[in-house]
Amino acid sequence: MTSSRKSDDQILAKLQGVTKMYSQPDHYDILVLDDINLTILKGQFVALLGPSGSGKSTLLRIITGLSQPSFGTVLYRARPVTRPNPHAAMVFQSFALYPWLTVQQNVELGLTAKGIDRTERRQKALRLIDLIGLNGYEEAFPKELSGGMRQRVGFARALAVDPELLCMDEPFSALDFLTAENLRSELLDLWLDDKIPLQSILMVTHGIEEAVYMADRIIVLSKNPARIVADLVVNLPHPRNRKSGDFIYLVDHVYKTVTASDRPQLNSPLKLVPSSFHDPESEERAQLKPIPYGHLSMLSGLLELVSDRGGRDDLYRLGSELLLEVDDLLPVTDTAELFHLATVAEGDLILTEQGRQFAEVDVSLRKQIIRRELLNIPLFRLILRVLSAKSNHSMSKEFFTDILEEHFSHDQAERQLALAINWARFADLFHYDTDSERLYLADDQIAEAADQDAVLD
Ligand code: ADP
Ligand code: MG
Numbered sequence: 001m002t003s004s005r006k007s008d009d010q011i012l013a014k015l016q017g018v019t020k021m022y023s024q025p026d027h028y029d030i031l032v033l034d035d036i037n038l039t040i041l042k043g044q045f046v047a048l049l050g051p052s053g054s055g056k057s058t059l060l061r062i063i064t065g066l067s068q069p070s071f072g073t074v075l076y077r078a079r080p081v082t083r084p085n086p087h088a089a090m091v092f093q094s095f096a097l098y099p100w101l102t103v104q105q106n107v108e109l110g111l112t113a114k115g116i117d118r119t120e121r122r123q124k125a126l127r128l129i130d131l132i133g134l135n136g137y138e139e140a141f142p143k144e145l146s147g148g149m150r151q152r153v154g155f156a157r158a159l160a161v162d163p164e165l166l167c168m169d170e171p172f173s174a175l176d177f178l179t180a181e182n183l184r185s186e187l188l189d190l191w192l193d194d195k196i197p198l199q200s201i202l203m204v205t206h207g208i209e210e211a212v213y214m215a216d217r218i219i220v221l222s223k224n225p226a227r228i229v230a231d232l233v234v235n236l237p238h239p240r241n242r243k244s245g246d247f248i249y250l251v252d253h254v255y256k257t258v259t260a261s262d263r264p265q266l267n268s269p270l271k272l273v274p275s276s277f278h279d280p281e282s283e284e285r286a287q288l289k290p291i292p293y294g295h296l297s298m299l300s301g302l303l304e305l306v307s308d309r310g311g312r313d314d315l316y317r318l319g320s321e322l323l324l325e326v327d328d329l330l331p332v333t334d335t336a337e338l339f340h341l342a343t344v345a346e347g348d349l350i351l352t353e354q355g356r357q358f359a360e361v362d363v364s365l366r367k368q369i370i371r372r373e374l375l376n377i378p379l380f381r382l383i384l385r386v387l388s389a390k391s392n393h394s395m396s397k398e399f400f401t402d403i404l405e406e407h408f409s410h411d412q413a414e415r416q417l418a419l420a421i422n423w424a425r426f427a428d429l430f431h432y433d434t435d436s437e438r439l440y441l442a443d444d445q446i447a448e449a450a451d452q453d454a455v456l457d
Pocket of ligand 1: 023050051052053056057058
């Protein structure tokens with residue numbers, strides 16, 4: 001279906017230097033997409049794969065013209081995209097249907113907007129409702145449908161306008177396993193049988209298996225900021241067998257690429273772009289790095305499992321055994337790396353000496369290990385320094401969220417602090433009182449924090 005000849009008439013969309021920044025209330029902008037260059041050819045089913053929060057939805061919105069890049073251009077059939085592209089249609093993760101309209105009216109929506117007359121609209125909608133397996137439900141309202149049926153309506157509505165480019169933002173992730181599996185293969189049938197006049201499909205996903213199962217090409221994005229770190233071809237014939245050696249090999253390969261791309265981002269500070277002026281204090285605070293969203297109970301479980309396996313195991317296998325998507329597993333392995341308990345190499349998780357100890361000792365010794373590690377992390381040092389300096393050894397949560405908001409969005413700042421409080425509670429580093437919303441040091445912690453003063457400076 002794809003060819004290596006890239007003559008201009010084969011190019012459907014082209015992104016050149018697409019960069020997106022979101023401005024923050026303070027004087028920093030957050031760089032979300034960094035210099036994305038991408039050419040989408042006719043006939044391609046492209047999967048965009050990346051950790052959550054990396055900018056996949058942002059990129060999709062920019063490609064369809066729903067949002068504009070800060071720098072760079074999007075060309076569609078060699079013309080710059082400056083408004084919502086009428087040849088592109090979008091399917092969202094959550095079934096964005098109008099509750100007061102019937103199935104048929106929902107499907108007809110895009111056609112009404114195009115000024116197509118009533119009879120033709122009706123015929124077309126009925127044909128698509130049939131194609132997508134919803135006949136009999138034309139007059140039903142969204143609330144009467146299951147999640148899977150609603151998503152079918154979403155597909156029918158997107159396809160009704162005869163789009164050339166179908167964009168899907170995690171279209172299967174809110175569905176139960178069997179429904180998702182069904183819809184995936186039905187969509188593939190439609191695509192492969194040429195029953196619909198589609199030129200290309202662009203699917204955002206964080207499921208590696210889903211990408212390898214469906215797409216011809218997988219673009220892997222990094223996070224903070226998003227850059228293209230791999231552009232992989234999937235040349236397995238359809239229907240693809242998830243148990244075949246080739247399939248498993250490719251999934252494993254993509255897994256390695258994704259885990260490798262995730263690592264350098266963790267070790268580098270969040271990329272911030274000073275937009276007007278900067279002061280020395282915020283520069284000092286610029287050392288703050290995002291901490292990974294790893295839960296400590298999950299971390300303990302993972303390390304014990306790997307320890308049982310002799311201290312090293314394949315991440316892909318661990319993920320499937322723990323029923324974790326890569327998106328859920330990576331924050332845990334990132335946390336293991338942050339605490340020097342394990343390293344990731346070649347798609348394997350390998351315990352360090354400290355990691356082996358951690359897996360074997362009881363909870364109180366585990367707390368000590370985590371405590372020692374937390375004392376080396378700028379966010380925790382900052383919190384301890386502030387609490388130690390106060391005469392009442394207490395400070396409002398808001399004070400710290402404000403600092404974090406210099407680096408992160410409001411939601412992220414809240415999440416980072418909630419996680420820090422959670423870790424600190426485990427390691428007995430400081431406390432948090434939910435009623436007064438204050439962080440504080442208990443008596444024994446004051447003495448210990450004083451002991452640590454030398455460490456902190
Ligand atoms: P993904 O779809 O990969 O999960 P998104 O594209 O939704 O990621 O978001 C990427 C980043 O951009 C996130 O950090 C998010 O908080 C930020 N972001 C998205 N939209 C906005 C916005 N309108 N204003 C500020 N930040 C935003
Ligand atoms: Mg998204």
